[in-house]
């Protein structure tokens with residue numbers, strides 16, 4: 001039986017790596033693509049030229065398909081869209097906003113667009129605008145989140161659209177993949193699981209914090225600002241929550257605290273004052289594995305549970 005997402009993207013296994021801002025670079029994306037999944041480079045933290053360098057670097061590391069994640073709140077979004085079109089990137093994912101403004105330019109450049117959505121309404125809208133698939137991302141996921149869980153969002157999105165649905169949020173092993181398929185998804189996207197991959201360049205302090213995390217060690221902050229973000233509890237989230245709950249705090253002060261926080265954790269390793277964005281599944285992620293081991297493991301476990309032949313993977 002052919003998998004619609006594998007056919008759409010020309011990949012071997014229906015596993016996508018989340019395009020995590022400040023974390024998903026060419027090295028990680030290429031490792032995931034070489035392992036048979038779809039690797040994604042985060043455009044978020046780069047201006048146009050830095051993104052072009054990452055795309056060129058990825059091409060040197062893999063001849064398999066890979067994509068770019070366009071974080072729509074990024075200050076560099078317009079440059080990133082131009083570079084993606086100029087460089088002939090085959091597929092992009094979009095997140096943290098409504099991609100309407102960029103759809104025509106991307107689609108007319110022949111780029112396949114997969115939109116991350118947190119609601120049925122946005123899923124229906126992006127299908128009408130020409131998206132090739134949607135990632136239905138539950139609020140269990142790390143980083144910028146909506147308000148609906150994966151268990152509730154995926155089947156409702158699957159009922160509402162005719163394009164393939166990719167499930168994200170709280171998935172890190174075969175059980176999660178099998179569950180996602182039962183809910184109507186044809187593939188999974190994982191962020192936290194790939195954050196601790198051997199080929200992920202995020203600071204070791206951040207990886208160690210994720211590996212040690214338990215089921216209740218994340219928290220969502222920033223609801224009052226309109227972009228709620230899930231991260232591991234630390235000194236920064238405690239301070240942020242105190243300020244956020246203090247009505248005399250100006251939103252601009254919170255924005256200042258939030259900006260640069262992810263970079264501080266991911267690049268500088270400041271896991272006390274930085275923002276260690278991470279999903280609720282962190283408690284299940286307890287080992288640093290290669291991207292091949294991660295993809296082979298999840299597909300074989302899901303195959304054992306569901307008996308879908310296309311998921312059976314020879315051991316790495």
Ligand SMILES: O=C(O)COc1ccc(-c2c[nH]c(CNC(=O)Nc3ncc(Sc4ccccn4)s3)n2)cc1
Pocket residue numbers: 021044071073094095096097098116117118122137142143144145146227229258262277
């Ligand atoms: O209806 C609309 O206008 C759009 O509404 C939306 C609401 C939510 C989403 C959504 C949820 N999840 C995603 C994809 N995931 C993400 O985008 N996760 C992210 N993590 C860190 C990011 S960088 C950042 C972002 C904000 C503040 C601080 N840092 S982006 N998109 C997409 C669209």
